[in-house]
Amino acid sequence: MRTLSQLVFMAALIGAASAAFAQGGDNAKINVEQKITVQEPWARATPAGAMSGAAYMTLANKTSTADRLTGASSDVAVKVQIHEMKVVNGVMQMREVTGGLAIPAGGSVTLKPGSYHVMLTGLKKPLVAGQSIPLTLTFAKAGNISVTVPVQAMGATGGNGGMSGMGGAQQDKGGGMGKMEMK
Amino acid sequence: MQARQWVITVMAGVAGFAVAAVAIAFAVTARQPGHSGIASIGGPFTLVDDAGAQVTDKTLAGKPYAIYFGYTYCPEVCPTTLFDLSRWIKKLGPDADKLNYVFVTVDPERDTAKLMHAYLSSFDKHIRGFTGTPAQIAKIASEYRVYYKKIPTSDGSYVMDHSSMIYLMDARENFDAIIPYQENDASAVAKLKSLASQAPTS
Numbered sequence: 001m002r003t004l005s006q007l008v009f010m011a012a013l014i015g016a017a018s019a020a021f022a023q024g025g026d027n028a029k030i031n032v033e034q035k036i037t038v039q040e041p042w043a044r045a046t047p048a049g050a051m052s053g054a055a056y057m058t059l060a061n062k063t064s065t066a067d068r069l070t071g072a073s074s075d076v077a078v079k080v081q082i083h084e085m086k087v088v089n090g091v092m093q094m095r096e097v098t099g100g101l102a103i104p105a106g107g108s109v110t111l112k113p114g115s116y117h118v119m120l121t122g123l124k125k126p127l128v129a130g131q132s133i134p135l136t137l138t139f140a141k142a143g144n145i146s147v148t149v150p151v152q153a154m155g156a157t158g159g160n161g162g163m164s165g166m167g168g169a170q171q172d173k174g175g176g177m178g179k180m181e182m183k
Numbered sequence: 184m185q186a187r188q189w190v191i192t193v194m195a196g197v198a199g200f201a202v203a204a205v206a207i208a209f210a211v212t213a214r215q216p217g218h219s220g221i222a223s224i225g226g227p228f229t230l231v232d233d234a235g236a237q238v239t240d241k242t243l244a245g246k247p248y249a250i251y252f253g254y255t256y257c258p259e260v261c262p263t264t265l266f267d268l269s270r271w272i273k274k275l276g277p278d279a280d281k282l283n284y285v286f287v288t289v290d291p292e293r294d295t296a297k298l299m300h301a302y303l304s305s306f307d308k309h310i311r312g313f314t315g316t317p318a319q320i321a322k323i324a325s326e327y328r329v330y331y332k333k334i335p336t337s338d339g340s341y342v343m344d345h346s347s348m349i350y351l352m353d354a355r356e357n358f359d360a361i362i363p364y365q366e367n368d369a370s371a372v373a374k375l376k377s378l379a380s381q382a383p384t385s
Contacts, residue, residue, distance in 0.1 A: 046262065047265070047306065048304050050255055050262070051255065051256050052256045052258045053258055054259050079338050081338070085259055087364055092257075094344065096336050098337075117259065121256070121338075155266045
């Protein structure tokens with residue numbers, strides 16, 4: 001009996017190890033995507049000559065352990081940081097998020113205008129509505145996740161909803177940012 | 184010991200009152216009425232526009248104007264405000280030409296006239312960009328009671344904290360109203376129309 005249970009145990013071990021091997025290797029991303037998902041990423045088109053831009057998204061953590069967004073990088077910008085924006089008594093304040101942006105276990109964090117954003121600085125070219133940019137997000141536990149971020153028009157507020165009165169949602173596609181269409 | 188603590192407490196109290204008194208005096212001064220608004224907002228300045236030409240407060244004289252302070256490295260608030268303002272200018276129709284519109288940088292070290300010119304090409308053509316030396320910018324910001332502060336980032340660069348409202352000034356450079364960040368279209372356009380109606384008719 002003892003040998004049988006040992007055999008079963010061994011078989012289980014081998015099975016687990018080979019599964020882990022299959023998942024690891026060159027495909028760590030798949031492993032990662034089961035833990036953290038990046039939903040509805042988008043960026044705003046930038047004015048001509050602008051050296052900075054912002055990207056937004058929802059980060060959902062499906063695991064039972066908290067994680068942190070600690071950094072990011074993109075081919076289109078020299079530096080990428082995580083910032084928080086607030087308007088306090090009429091003063092716009094922007095602060096780098098130090099120590100990473102916490103994503104609670106089983107929860108999510110939405111980066112959006114007026115709040116957290118991925119700040120792209122040293123833009124190598126303007127972000128143009130209708131195009132998209134590559135972005136790699138780095139998490140403390142989940143590692144790197146690469147996403148493709150569509151660029152929306154300058155007044156866009158993400159998705160189809162957004163703030164009323166902004167009139168941003170009606171700006172479907174700005175085309176080139178040299179000149180934009182305005183109603 | 185007790186006597187000394189008492190003295191410190193009294194001194195702290197006096198200091199507190201002094202600070203409060205100065206703050207109240209400041210607030211009252213800020214609300215001294217002028218011809219049609221707050222006299223102590225605005226004042227003389229010398230800057231450079233985005234075409235590279237020297238400009239002064241006299242350049243704006245004769246027309247009411249909307250003046251906004253920001254910077255081109257601003258990822259969100261400034262482009263949104265200029266985008267909103269561009270839409271409002273369109274909605275003004277023929278009244279749009281009755282006003283001047285100015286974007287003044289609070290980041291003169293990076294915002295050259297040339298960069299501001301390129302930046303503003305993405306917005307309504309009525310909006311002009313003003314920059315200057317750090318001292319000139321400090322002067323106009325102080326006159327308009329605009330708060331701005333450089334905040335260093337971990338990569339050795341910086342971002343700017345800054346007041347986010349648009350000031351509306353009449354043709355005699357008296358304060359008329361503000362448009363706060365992300366004001367709704369109807370209200371903002373009504374304020375601009377009201378300002379345009381004060382434009383000299385000649």
